[in-house]
Each structure stands twice: as C-alpha cells, then as structure tokens.
Amino acid sequence: QSVLTQPPSVSGAPGQRVTISCTGSSSNIGTGFDVHWYQQLPGTAPKLLIYGNINRPSGVPDRFSGSKSGTSASLAITGLQAEDEADYYCQSYDSSLNIWVFGGGTKLTVL
Amino acid sequence: EVQLVESGGGLVQPGGSLRLSCGASGFTFSTYWMTWVRQAPGKGLEWVASIKEDASEEDYLDSLRGRFTISRDNAKNSVYLQMSSLRADDTGLYYCARGRWQQFNYYMDVWGKGTTVTVSS
Numbered sequence: 001q002s003v004l005t006q007p008p009s010v011s012g013a014p015g016q017r018v019t020i021s022c023t024g025s026s027s028n029i030g031t032g033f034d035v036h037w038y039q040q041l042p043g044t045a046p047k048l049l050i051y052g053n054i055n056r057p058s059g060v061p062d063r064f065s066g067s068k069s070g071t072s073a074s075l076a077i078t079g080l081q082a083e084d085e086a087d088y089y090c091q092s093y094d095s096s097l098n099i100w101v102f103g104g105g106t107k108l109t110v111l
Numbered sequence: 112e113v114q115l116v117e118s119g120g121g122l123v124q125p126g127g128s129l130r131l132s133c134g135a136s137g138f139t140f141s142t143y144w145m146t147w148v149r150q151a152p153g154k155g156l157e158w159v160a161s162i163k164e165d166a167s168e169e170d171y172l173d174s175l176r177g178r179f180t181i182s183r184d185n186a187k188n189s190v191y192l193q194m195s196s197l198r199a200d201d202t203g204l205y206y207c208a209r210g211r212w213q214q215f216n217y218y219m220d221v222w223g224k225g226t227t228v229t230v231s232s
C-alpha cells in the first residue's frame with residue numbers, strides 16, 4: 001500500500017480529456033515536496049513525463065500537464081490518443097519514511 | 112545518445128546472491144546521482160537505492176538495508192547493485208535510472224530497459 005494513492009484505472013475516448021490524481025499527506029506532497037510523473041507503455045521502461053509538478057521534459061507533448069494543490073497532485077491528458085494507453089505513476093519524497101515513493105500506478109485505457 | 116544498459120539478472124535460489132550492473136553512456140556519469148528501481152511482476156514501481164555522484168552517500172529502502180548494496184565506478188561509467196539473502200519477493204524487473212535534483216526534489220530522467228531477477232528454487 002503506497003503512501004501516494006492513485007486510482008487503479010481511468011479511461012476515456014479518443015480526443016477526450018482525462019485526469020489522474022495522486023493523493024498524499026502532510027509528510028510528502030503536503031510538506032511541499034514536488035510531484036513527478038512517469039509513463040510506462042506496455043512492455044517498456046518508465047519514461048519521465050512531468051517533473052517539478054508542472055514541467056515537461058523536451059519531447060513530451062503539451063497535451064500532458066501537471067498540477068499540485070495541498071496534499072494532492074494531478075496529471076491531465078487532453079486530446080487523448082490511442083498511444084497514450086499506458087500505466088502512469090506519480091513520485092515524490094516522504095519525510096516520515098525518508099524515502100522516495102511512487103504511487104501505486106494508474107492504468108489508462110483509451111476506449 | 113544518453114543510454115543506460117542493465118545486466119546481471121537471472122535465476123537465483125532463495126538465499127543466494129546476485130550483482131546487477133548498469134553501464135552508462137552519452138553523458139558525464141560522474142556528475143549524476145544514480146538510482147535502482149524495481150517492479151515486481153504485474154505490480155508498481157518501488158524505489159530501491161540511490162547513490163551520490165562521488166559515492167559519498169548511499170540511500171536505501173529500509174527493508175533492503177543490509178541485504179542490498181549500491182556502488183559505482185565512475186572510471187567505468189557504471190553503477191552496481193549487490194543483492195544477497197535473496198527472497199522470492201525480490202523477484203522482478205530492476206531498472207537503473209539517472210537522477211536529477213531540483214532544489215530538494217529528486218526525480219529520474221533517464222531509465223534503462225531493466226534486467227530481470229527471478230528468485231526461485
């Protein structure tokens with residue numbers, strides 16, 4: 001059971017907008033630690049999608065955006081495409097456990 | 112091209128040991144923290160260990176401390192994970208990743224393809 005909680009699954013039709021939440025607590029996101037997001041396409045290694053809550057690495061489409069408020073963060077994907085079907089993970093730091101932590105992951109299905 | 116390539120995975124009996132390696136290319140290895148992350152079959156990502164650029168600091172998942180040791184050789188552009196007293200729940204895909212710091216926040220911006228560790232009799 002991760003200290004960062006994500007919905008197990010979300011889905012959306014092509015072209016739609018979906019959001020994936022990452023809920024933490026006062027010992028991680030709520031303390032001010034940044035949230036980072038990774039995309040893991042089927043059978044491949046994770047790929048950095050968003051860092052520092054809102055920043056996109058070079059090459060990541062602007063259809064992907066991140067936000068953070070209080071003890072939670074969200075990843076939004078607009079203009080959903082079939083190739084976005086993947087597992088998505090949030091990551092932060094927990095000051096009580098003194099470790100870097102990942103959310104449990106969210107499987108995005110494009111209908 | 113920035114690249115990380117893991118090796119050393121395999122089948123090992125419970126209680127056995129294994130040493131994973133990760134070779135880096137395309138960037139100045141000695142200026143980056145490095146991290147190992149693992150993924151059990153059908154499960155999510157779990158941070159395992161990280162090591163500072165000059166190996167002066169190592170951090171571990173508490174439950175693995177004492178059994179796993181991270182190290183690096185900057186002359187060989189490589190990072191290692193020595194695993195001992197292996198258990199069935201150590202089975203999984205082990206990823207090597209390059210770390211980045213942004214103020215007090217750490218994330219992994221480059222990942223290898225992983226090497227598979229199977230602990231079974």
